[in-house]
Amino acid sequence: MAKIQKKNIEKKIYEYHAEMCKVFSHPTRLEIINTLRESEMNVTELSTRIGIDMGNLSQHLGMMRDRRILTTRKDGNVVYYRLANPKMLDAFDILRKILIEQIKKDGNLVEALEE
């Protein structure tokens, strides 16, 4: 394959990778992932658990489903969401652990992010 073509494919992969990671870049969506850790849940219950109105929640769920982070199952008029791939929890946990260590070690982190 030509060099220039290979380079473009790499760039494309970085774009899709970034697109996927956008899922993790919002606190509500992280809470959704963590809430679905062990089992599926329907939209109404997610809404009360997380404390967010259903319209907004549904938007978040929709974009997470577009990116294949969540999948759904429908029973009557209830929609159940669950994690598409439990391995993503490993990535979630690694980053959260790094974060917690940093907060313990480096009090300035909080300030750096709040300026």
Added chain:
Amino acid sequence: MAKIQKKNIEKKIYEYHAEMCKVFSHPTRLEIINTLRESEMNVTELSTRIGIDMGNLSQHLGMMRDRRILTTRKDGNVVYYRLANPKMLDAFDILRKILIEQIKKDGNLVEALEE
């Protein structure tokens, strides 16, 4: 600790976690991380490798440093950047692997993201 207090701390952690993940939500920043995989590199070389102008690159590097994803070392007037914690590469690789599998399995992913 009071229940309401605990809830607020959890919410705060989701916020910092999301703040950290914003680093991964831009293709250029993912390429920076991948480029620094084995060794540090200075800004000028990063700039030519990635093909991005230095002003913009420096902005990305700055926000990554704020979030403690990168650290720096200065030698003369050359600034070397490196990964603050190599463990983050494990998270990077897990997600990239999930992504590659999805692209192989599910041709529609690309379309879903490009609409």
Added chain:
DNA sequence: ATAGTATTTTATAAATTTCTAAAATACTAT
């Protein structure tokens, strides 16, 4: 068919992120 519940979609305004280009800073060497 009608009413009721669950979820999604839409429109729009507000907030945030990104890129660009220019200016400023930091350091080195003469």
Added chain:
DNA sequence: ATAGTATTTTAGAAATTTATAAAATACTAT
């Protein structure tokens, strides 16, 4: 001090993301 190189910062426009509120859809039960 001056000039040159490396990096950072700034200001502003453009693009994207987010929240809110309302309307629309999908399904169930009567």
